Amino acid sequence: MSSFDYIIIGAGSAGCVLANRLSANPKTTVCLIEGGGSDKSPLVQIPAGLSFAYGHKKLDYAYKGAPQKKLNNRVITVNRGRCLGGSSSINGMIYIRGNKKDYDNWKALGCDGWSYNDVLPIFKKLEKDQTGADPKYHSTSGEWPVVMPQDVNKTAMRFIEAGSHIGLPNNPDFNDESQLGLGIYKVNQDKGARVNSYKAFIAPISSRANLTIMTNSRVQSIEIEGDSAQSIKLQVNGIDNQLLCNKEVVLSAGAIESPRILLSSGVGDREELKKVGVTCKHNVPGVGENLQDHLDTMVTVRSKKTESIGVSWKTLFPQVVTSPFNYLFRRMGWWTSNFVEAGGFAYTKLGSPEYPDVQFHFTPIYRSHRGRRFEFGHGYSLFTCLLRPHSKGSVKIKKDGDKHKVIVDHNFLSDSRDEKSIVEAIKKARDILSSKEFDVVRGEEIAPGNSIQSDEDLLAYIRKTAVTVYHPVGTCKMGVDDMSVVSPDNLKVKGMRNLRVIDASIMPSIISGNTSAPTMMIAERGARIILENK
Structure with a gap:
């Protein structure tokens, strides 16, 4: 022994x-x-x-x-x-x-x-x-x-510029004096790996x-x-x-x-x-x-423009087929991407500029509203999570042989304060995506969808789709x-x-x-x- x-x-x-x-x-x-x-x-x-x-x-x-x-x-x-x-x-x-x-x-x-x-x-x-x-x-x-990421997608840059639409500055470093604003996330990589x-x-x-x-x-x-x-x-x-x-x-x-x-x-x-x-x-x-964990909700938009990362007939050869070679020989292209290239921190009426209560993870990808790993086509998605939830859960054991x-x-949303906060958070996400910066690539909002507007409907959408952002x-x-x-x-x-x-x-x-x-x-x-x- x-x-x-x-x-x-x-x-x-x-x-x-x-x-x-x-x-x-x-x-x-x-x-x-x-x-x-x-x-x-x-x-x-x-x-x-x-x-x-x-x-x-x-x-x-x-x-x-x-x-x-x-x-x-x-x-x-x-x-x-x-x-x-x-x-x-x-x-x-x-x-x-x-x-x-x-x-x-x-x-x-x-x-x-x-x-x-x-x-x-x-x-x-x-x-x-x-x-x-x-x-x-x-x-x-x-x-x-x-x-810094090797090769940032242009649509992610649009997201950062869109922050000014709701008073969120371009923040080049979320780990210094202020956390507030939008920017490119720094990553733990070495030459694209x-x-x-x-x-x-x-x-x-x-x-x-x-x-x-x-x-x-x-x-x-x-x-x-x-x-x-x-x-x-x-x-x-x-x-x-x-x-x-x-x-x-x-x-x-x-x-x-x-x-x-x-x-x-x-x-x-x-x-x-x-x-x-x-x-x-x-x-x-x-x-x-x-x-405790961060509950995550999503706004996703399908676009006819091919600017974002995606698989389509128009990008099959110039991007998709060549991407392995672009990565192996140049350490560039979307294989270097963590897909969450940009993001940032904002505050609802329950937070403050010094202590934001919302985090964004922006992906220049049309993320599936149906839970699929892959969707054909282009677009962009904005994930929004509550930074300081009131709801608390547990980890227990039970006999298994x-x-x-x-x-x-997780016991998500067991505290009603979180329900109000996450509805306000997804409204913030929509406000950013409504900026004129996205006009060039604008498409149909697939989720929640244009028919979902009231607080009650947004909360119902969140109950149906929200997941953890994996921070237990x-x-x-x-x-x-x-x-x-x-x-x-x-x-x-x-x-x-x-x-x-x-x-x-x-x-x-x-x-x-x-x-x-x-x-x-x-x-x-x-x-x-x-x-x-x-």
Whole structure:
């Protein structure tokens, strides 16, 4: 039976940063465990492959969520990365840190050491900015590359110019002084290829003799005695195995898997564990609660113009057939695109210029209003999400043979305030798309459709079509109240001396934007805490 000083569960955005930092000491043995396999698939390496990575059985867990009562009882797929790099291997590669006030709010909730002024130096430590951004907010010395997209579509540029139509400025950097406005999203790429957390933080140091990387290794539970995590039970390529822990176990499996593993190990609400036949080792009621995510709604327009990315008879040879060669030899064209080329932040009557409550993801593509992966033709689509939802869900487990199955219930729109906010948000999206900047490519609004105008009809459309934007957080939140799972000062699970959670699940409240970079920041800070022996 193998033993390690540190066992890190999950090789995603958090786990790869942790493994890099903890294995820097050659006297320390580190094991990084990934439930999925390799990240070498072209669907991971080529940015445009993300459309096909979603739902791919080798790259995506594709959890089926619980029926959403306020969304017509629809079952929403929750896409999460299932390979080295975790969700940074299938996400949109957008580099966003969130709003300053997000982190100051964490401090107000009792999380000392997590204010914006505290975390800004940590973001800078990780970043390798290649865009010439303000050094007050950015750094060029880290491992995490931040670049401008290789080849931005002209329709995406129209979107940015359209912001002035409703008072939204052109914002070239959403991560400096102000978040407000529209702009081209900076991405985590290198010469037109995706850079995930594994490529940035583990591949360069994978030869370290003290670092063991295990793939296709799904952790079942952590063996706990008193206040100590003794070992972990897992299946490696379907075969039962066990690893001994010399010092610490660190859960970095994300907002769905981290609570699943804790609950399966007997750490959670005593009564809930009893219902699923798990012996309670530590009564921590907050495990699996406080699930937050960004609900996403869409406006999509079909255009007869061929300016946008799309497949049509007019573009079959000049664009579609030549695109592989354009990518391989020039690293240009739409294969370099994350498809969410532009976006930005706005505010409804419930937000403010300093604290926007809406995020846009603009795609120069006619996205299917029928749920299809591909639609023939051209157009453009604007996705709009609520940045700070009031609705909260949960992650629970239920018995499934000799294992435990995870139940993800976002509980979207359970708070009526979110209903009002998302209706206002989609109105903002329509306002931008009504700008004269789009006159050259204007076509028919397919969804929601011109017949959908009243607040009631818009809400009905949202209930019928809205999905998650894949930013689950909060299910093992840090804090000082009764529902907190980990302590803000050391990220240790309540009642445990050598079990920590360091990933997006510790966020007490969701940040205003994409969650990959903030998760890496959490990991960098968590590594420092461990190395300082807190």
